[in-house]
Amino acid sequence: MCGFVSIYDRLGQPVNLDIIQKMTQTMIHRGPNEEGIILDGHLGLGFRRLSINGLKEGSQPFLNHNQSIAVVFNGEIYNYKELKKWLEELGYQFMTDTEAETLIHLYEEVGFDLPKYLRGMFAFQIWDREQDILFGARDQMGIKPMYWCETDHYYVFSSEIKGLLACPEVKRQVNQEALSHYLTFQYVPDPLTMFAGIYKIPPAHTWMVKNKEIKIQKYWEAQFQPDENRSFSDCVDETRAVIKESVHAHLMSEVPRGAFLSSGIDSSAIVALHRQHENVQTFTVGFDIPGYSELEFAKQTADTLKTNHHEVKIDATRYQEILPRLIWHQDEPVADPSAIALYFVSQLASQHVTVALSGEGADELFGGYLIYREPSALQMFSYLDSQTRKWLGSWASHLPNIKGKNYLLRGSKTVEERYFGNAFIFDEKMKKNLMTEELQQAYISPWTVTGPIYNRVPNADDVTKMQYLDIHSWLCGNILMKADKMSMANSLEVRTPFTDIRVFEVASRIPTKYKIANGTTKHVLREAMKEFLPTHVAQKKKLGFPVPIRYWLKNEFYQWAKDIIEESATSDFIRKSYALQLLEKHKHGHADHSRKIWTVLCFMLWHQVYIEEKYQFSTIEKGEVRRHHVILNLDGHQLLKKQGYSMRIANSMRSF
Template sequence: MLGRKRTDFMCGIAGILQLDGRRPGREDIEALNQRQIHRGPDGEGVYLDGPIGLGHRRLAIIDPAGGQQPMCNETNEVWLVANGEIYNFRALRAELERMGHRFRSQSDCEVIVHGYEAWGDRVVERLRGMFAFALWDGPRRRLLLARDRLGIKPLCYSSTDNRLAFASELQALRVLPDFDARVDTEALDRYLHLQYIPAPLSIYRGARKLPPAHTLVLTADGAAPVLRRYWQLEWRPDESLSESEWVERLDAALGDAVRSHLVSDVPFGAFLSGGVDSSAVTAYMRETLGPGLDTFTIGFDQAGFDERGPARETAEQLGSRHHESVVDLNILDLLPRLVRHYGEPFADSSALCTWRVCETAREHVTMVLSGDGGDELFAGYPYFPKLVERFPVLTGPRRVRRLAGDLLRRIGLLNPVPTLAESWYGRSPFFDDALRRRLWWPDYHDRIGTTRTWHEAQFTRVDRLDTLSQCQSVDLQTYLPFDNLTKVDIASMAHGLEVRVPLLDHALIDTVTRIPARYRMAKVDAAGGAGGDIWCGKYVLKRAAQRFYSWEFLQRRKVGFSVPLSAWFSGPFKNELQVRLLDPAAGLGDWFDPAEIKRLVSEHGQSADHGHRLWSLLFLAQWFSQY
């Protein structure tokens, strides 16, 4: 392979910081570890010292004797448990060794320990990779929790007056004897609207998720915790470069990002859907590693949902060893496993596909690269053109008229028109405000307003940007980490598979955020020429990928990881679905009107398509019954 390192630290981490002078019990740390054994089935580590207890479950890919965690510095005063990969660890190690630091292993995560000694909390700003870690500074009795910039790796925590506990997955925190497992109904309303629960909320009142690009610092003396954002996505378009110059720069940045993610000495594979993102990533892999890659795709024996054909065509062009599998599983049988691993309601039905492709890949390789993040970073979603056309960037007199109209609407002299944020909010295909108002019992109707307020705040943070950049920013900071990346992390770690996402390398992101919006999404003609009337998302990415593929190949319609829920719930699962959702033991009646649930089931396949809504209620009912 391209490079060699001695150990990976894909795993599960956990720990407890006591704030009342007591020592955490080893049995408590081991219980947290045990609930995450699937993330690291090859070994366990525990460290106890005064008020701190750290736990680690390890997936030992290489060198089982090296890089054991928890790990420490030379003086045994700074201790670390970490999950993820640091891709620039060699450069950081060389720099730290020149400063006099002595390393005990070849592990990439040891640079975090010595980096903290050298740069303090700002070590996170030096790391290129995906990570979540907990670092204990013994002399200062200080705990630092950190999560990577885009939220590729998870970290959640539970705080009381007496202690703070953390883990990679929510399900682990449930073992705590004082854990508050009551349902957070604000989080539940966001789940209904979004199909996921965004950080910092979780389904539990007693647990929170550390947001991406944040650190959380606590001290054993009980001082107020300090939450800090250390990185912010910023669009800084550089208009001085031409299209061809940006294509050249992007090509170099893509090659560098993929190469940085290929540092290992174990077999690599790639998820290959036949779409632009995974095809581009796989082509750059092939260019770096040569022939013999393993590629993986899944499909359905149902028209409109099967992408095996395009993926097979891509694999043939690249000369990869291609592996296909058909999703023929009984979703009702798999549902309990999904609920157990995701730990809270999570209704993205493509998790079924992700689960199966991870299961298939793990039979052949230990690590894969994926194209996740391409739609968000390069403007690939089909709703982007519609919103850009509806909310064009105005200049000169047109902008003045728009501002004057906004003022008159605020004082009631003109009828209001939807804003970009309101239009975005109203496009939810799941439970919109009206449906949630019908579903919730009246006592919970105020939760609907909290979801709308949260959504508006996402746009308020980026309202000075052009329309496309606003939409991309919101997706990159909400849907990407709390849906797409959560889905991949949980499904892959459930199978002991490491998934790397080079399109979310922050060095690559620094390049893409300087590309003007008109190159990220452009209007072209049928041949890809400028000046046409066809919106082309991922325009500059496709231009870069033309080194490997034809324009016609790159412009194919992508199926995506879509699941035929509508057909399933209209056919073989409909009777079972109604029984499960309306069973009093399912618990949905605690919050929702059963008559409304029954209406959704009866309407589905007749006068409406409620497939995704019914899946979200089914997942919720299963979660309630298990937890």
């Protein structure tokens, strides 16, 4: 697991070493072990390494034999040994047993089709000196991040936004369209970020800088193709086999491994399958408040599976104190309270292991969210024509707040009209009450995000449409983003076997009738895993890492939240009077506005951190840096002398 940056100067001017070095060092937490930099005229690459595989020979940037191609790579390629064997059969000679060298030779063989051959989590860039092409790709599910922007002189790329902001030409400015979407979704959907002019590379996309122009295009599509003729037992058997194989593949490393463990089926299944190969260290986070802790259930599971278990308990003070720093690590506001819980369990795990397996993605792929049962509950409305449903919705909207009103309102809408993803924070009426007139001028309907996604699957059933939307928005924008940023903040590599491309291929063929069945969700997955799980886990609903934000905002967090709202320099965007009104109603029990308040607070804290620059954070290296890396100028093959860096002869790939 690593981080990298790059600058391509469109004017053909040499890239400044100090800029690349400053950008690279913003991400020491992603790679505390080594640093490497290449300058080649108008192209600069910077790299930070967290050593997982190829401990002695996996340094980057990595060059081919004649230094015509260089690669920087973040992630893991689980089929790289298969690819290496194939390339050796084709005549390629390898000097190392590393993923980086495999990527270079695969590029030499298949060119820009390279990412189609990869199974793993990855973001990489390849610099082809002879063709003057900078080429890169992000993995299919969006596990590893990638950001970019265009300035007056540069195309700039980085594994984290803070790396881009270290470039003097990159400005800090709120993207008002992104803020409008954030208030709906609790995160900023691809390809926008909360910074104007800074963008995400979407999952399953490549990018290429050629002839001083950038081109971004999709290379893979996560399509559901349920096979209605398959038997339930076949679905169960295939699911069991592919998850077992995926967990085994995800154990590839030369460093200690462990796993996160909650009380639900997803993480428990990963741990149980992991335990078949080796002794496992497991890690759980919890809170003191009843109903918000999985510590007891996780400990029971750990005892049954005979793991070496560790747990951490968090209180309101500790949670509150760390929040600004964690928002700095996230780069953007993500109003998911469990992100901070994930930070603490990652911090705990990093004290014992370097790699941790986790259960993200099972709900999206196998139909695990309770909301996926809604289409069945609303089935009766599907027999009404569109005009009747519209009339019903209009009539229900005028009813007082009585039991059944929301059911009628949701039943009157199609799935495209009512479902905006797993998190839906502010509806349009409340959002406009919160937004200032200035921000309302930038307002764009959330339909501009969800509509194009729904339009790609017009003939799918409602549950499949909901899964499809979540995989293309919620999974990458929230779930996998927080897993990457919160683990990397602790120099910990988190791997998610459920989001493996081969697991998706199996999950995509399961009919909905087998996913939402027997009075539960992800029915196939439960059946496939039950032989490995303790009985108390097999049918238990997943809680994830629940966080007592609802309780804290009425008590310990109340004055703190009020102070942030009143003192925040966000009056151009947020009506503070309305935000304070929501807080008061929540405190006095008139309504549960905790998620809405938290969404506002996270944006305001992000604004303090990144726009006002009220806080100054620096990355503290985890342990002692093993060795600094060379800084190489490929233009003339001259080493640049820089204090604190080792000087090495740069005449072969082994210089790196």
